[in-house]
Amino acid sequence: MEAGSQGSARLKSSYRYDDLDVLTLLLAGELDAGTALVVVRAVTFALAKRPMALVLDLTGLTELSDAGVHVLRAAQDRAAAEGVVLRLLAHPSDTAGRRLAETGMTGVFDIYPDRTAVRVETDRIAFLRRMRRRLGAG
Template sequence: MTAGSAGSARLRSSYRYDDLDVLTVLLSGELDEETALVVVRAVTFALDKRPQALVIDLAGLTALTGAGVHVLRAAQDRAATEGVVLRLVAPAACPADRRLAEAGMAAVFDVYPDGAAARVENDRTAFLRRMRRRPGSR
């Protein structure tokens, strides 16, 4: 169910609620220092809804800069303060996946290859097992 959308000319956000009390924020466009406020507003809106988990889907991003990574990290901190699990969706080889890896942040975030996996995985142990199976992990 789409709850709404907002954004700027370069970055759009939309919302989707799932039956599992998971709210997904879908981003499309460029996430950088000029569009970071779109993410701040989207995360604020989402956390006000008090979901158990907040998923930020980065699959639609065409660019992610260091400032964008910083705003995602701040969102993670804010979600943790609110007691909400934050998960990112970044399919392999998409711009967001590459940028998170370059910045050394892929291990800091709970990153999933698709939205379905991010919405249903509630067990942190299962997440860690899956991460060990990822290519390039030890």
């Protein structure tokens, strides 16, 4: 479900709820020092919704600079502080996937090559959390 969008001339962001617990933030365009504030605002807004997981869909990026990688790392730290799992959607052959590999960030982020892989992992974690709550309550 498409929920909203915002951005600048060079970087657009929109978000959608995949279900009640997962919010996906789609980024399209250039993520660099001049557009990093778009991501900061979008992540802040998304985290205020208290999702279980926040997925940053980077498949629409045409540029990812060092400053862009830095803002993604800051988003990861912010999400962790809020108790939200942050995942990146970036195919290895896309601009973002290649750049994350070049900068050595593939070991730092949870990166998934497609929406199905992100969804399966999110479903698995949601299932484990539900079971833990049920077993703890019984």
